Amino acid sequence: MSLETSPDEAASETEPIIEVRNLQTAFFTDKETIRAVDDVSFDIRPGETVGIVGESGSGKSVTARSIMGLVDSPGRILEGSSIRFSHLETVREYAERFPDRTVDLESLDAQYDPVDLFGRRGVDVTPADLGYERAADVPLADLVTAGYGDEVGVDPNACVFVTDGSTDSPSEIRDGFVELTRLSGESQRLMRGGRIAMVFQDPLTSLNPVYTVGNQIKEALRLHQGLRGEEATQEAIQLLEDVGIPDARRRVDEYPHQFSGGMRQRAVIAMALACEPEVLICDEPTTALDVTIQAQILDLLTEIQEERDLATMFITHDMGVIAEISDRVNVMYAGEVVERADVEDLFANPKHPYTQGLLQSIPGQQDGDRLQTIEGNVPTPNEPATYCRFAPRCPKAFGECDAVHPEHVPVDDDAPDHTAACLLYPEQQSKTAAVAEHRRRNENQTQSQNRSGGSSE
Numbered sequence: 001m002s003l004e005t006s007p008d009e010a011a012s013e014t015e016p017i018i019e020v021r022n023l024q025t026a027f028f029t030d031k032e033t034i035r036a037v038d039d040v041s042f043d044i045r046p047g048e049t050v051g052i053v054g055e056s057g058s059g060k061s062v063t064a065r066s067i068m069g070l071v072d073s074p075g076r077i078l079e080g081s082s083i084r085f086s087h088l089e090t091v092r093e094y095a096e097r098f099p100d101r102t103v104d105l106e107s108l109d110a111q112y113d114p115v116d117l118f119g120r121r122g123v124d125v126t127p128a129d130l131g132y133e134r135a136a137d138v139p140l141a142d143l144v145t146a147g148y149g150d151e152v153g154v155d156p157n158a159c160v161f162v163t164d165g166s167t168d169s170p171s172e173i174r175d176g177f178v179e180l181t182r183l184s185g186e187s188q189r190l191m192r193g194g195r196i197a198m199v200f201q202d203p204l205t206s207l208n209p210v211y212t213v214g215n216q217i218k219e220a221l222r223l224h225q226g227l228r229g230e231e232a233t234q235e236a237i238q239l240l241e242d243v244g245i246p247d248a249r250r251r252v253d254e255y256p257h258q259f260s261g262g263m264r265q266r267a268v269i270a271m272a273l274a275c276e277p278e279v280l281i282c283d284e285p286t287t288a289l290d291v292t293i294q295a296q297i298l299d300l301l302t303e304i305q306e307e308r309d310l311a312t313m314f315i316t317h318d319m320g321v322i323a324e325i326s327d328r329v330n331v332m333y334a335g336e337v338v339e340r341a342d343v344e345d346l347f348a349n350p351k352h353p354y355t356q357g358l359l360q361s362i363p364g365q366q367d368g369d370r371l372q373t374i375e376g377n378v379p380t381p382n383e384p385a386t387y388c389r390f391a392p393r394c395p396k397a398f399g400e401c402d403a404v405h406p407e408h409v410p411v412d413d414d415a416p417d418h419t420a421a422c423l424l425y426p427e428q429q430s431k432t433a434a435v436a437e438h439r440r441r442n443e444n445q446t447q448s449q450n451r452s453g454g455s456s457e
Contacts, residue, residue: 016043024078038335051326082145083180095170102160197272201284203264207256214252220274262293341418407441
């Protein structure tokens with residue numbers, strides 16, 4: 001875990017609504033620890049779609065479930081992970097509902113500095129040692145979510161952090177965030193479905209077969225909007241019409257088995273929208289559909305996002321779908337993001353050998369085209385990454401790939417927002433210099449882990 005700046009901070013002037021930093025989600029068994037998500041960071045902004053792509057087993061769905069707070073036992077999010085929800089209305093609402101779990105970071109910021117905090121743990125450190133560009137001005141929020149909250153007296157149950165404004169007057173708060181990894185009970189229920197909604201892969205398992213589609217939508221309306229009776233019925237009908245279900249007034253009283261696969265997925269989308277979320281997470285929502293229906297669902301999701309200015313996270317293993325719907329892309333492999341870029345840059349100039357392999361494996365349309373494949377399988381990430389996990393399958397691997405873990409670096413000076421975790425980059429440097437750069441970043445990351453006590457297992 002490293003205290004890192006936004007991986008996408010130069011990509012847009014719009015502030016992110018979701019900021020994932022150093023996310024680590026692991027599953028613990030008697031025999032081993034599976035690091036399903038290992039130090040993943042990315043942002044999602046209102047009105048954009050961030051694509052998460054990779055083979056099965058790469059950690060895509062666990063990343064989504066971590067954001068939703070749906071990680072099943074024996075899994076858990078490790079200490080030092082941070083998922084911030086920065087929506088002003090929600091911060092104000094949570095500060096009012098949960099005053100005992102709200103912290104005024106602005107007042108604390110005047111009392112503590114990062115060098116002092118590290119010194120309290122017996123570590124001699126200068127600002128330059130903190131390992132990232134803003135080292136001399138570390139935001140207190142970063143330190144609190146990285147495991148230093150106890151050093152400044154922050155309650156471990158705190159989940160609302162105010163960075164501008166007074167916690168005494170929630171309506172006057174001007175900036176802050178809700179830390180999703182700290183939610184539980186009512187605070188979790190309000191967020192899940194109410195502010196962040198999810199569309200799952202199989203609509204048949206998302207819908208209860210013994211209740212009508214309308215009743216299931218009305219239940220969501222009751223829980224998150226307080227609607228009942230005829231008002232809820234009319235809103236359910238309107239939602240079904242909004243997602244393109246014909247004769248919605250009649251079909252609102254039908255059961256899931258009476259809907260086609262595409263119509264069931266539309267109904268699931270309607271249920272997600274019933275909560276009026278700010279963020280929509282779509283986990284392979286078109287995988288079980290035929291190509292024609294798939295295209296219709298993608299068009300529907302794009303239309304809904306534009307109308308509602310939703311921040312959308314779209315998970316798929318299909319590069320064609322990524323090209324169709326995404327604004328920015330994170331390519332995942334064995335629990336890690338190995339490349340991130342704008343969708344146009346990624347397809348025009350893929351850099352990581354894994355991304356190149358995914359694109360080459362798309363079937364061609366010319367007679368005689370041979371299907372390219374990536375040999376081997378995604379490994380089980382059951383130990384800390386001290387090397388490149390893709391190296392055993394990589395056609396460009398060389399000796400150091402088995403000994404040095406690649407960190408994210410800009411692929412070249414002209415593309416600061418296009419990064420890859422590969423020892424071949426930055427391109428302007430020699431291979432020896434590039435490897436040395438990754439080693440230096442490894443050392444900085446290890447120092448950060450030691451200062452924060454490492455990941456809790």
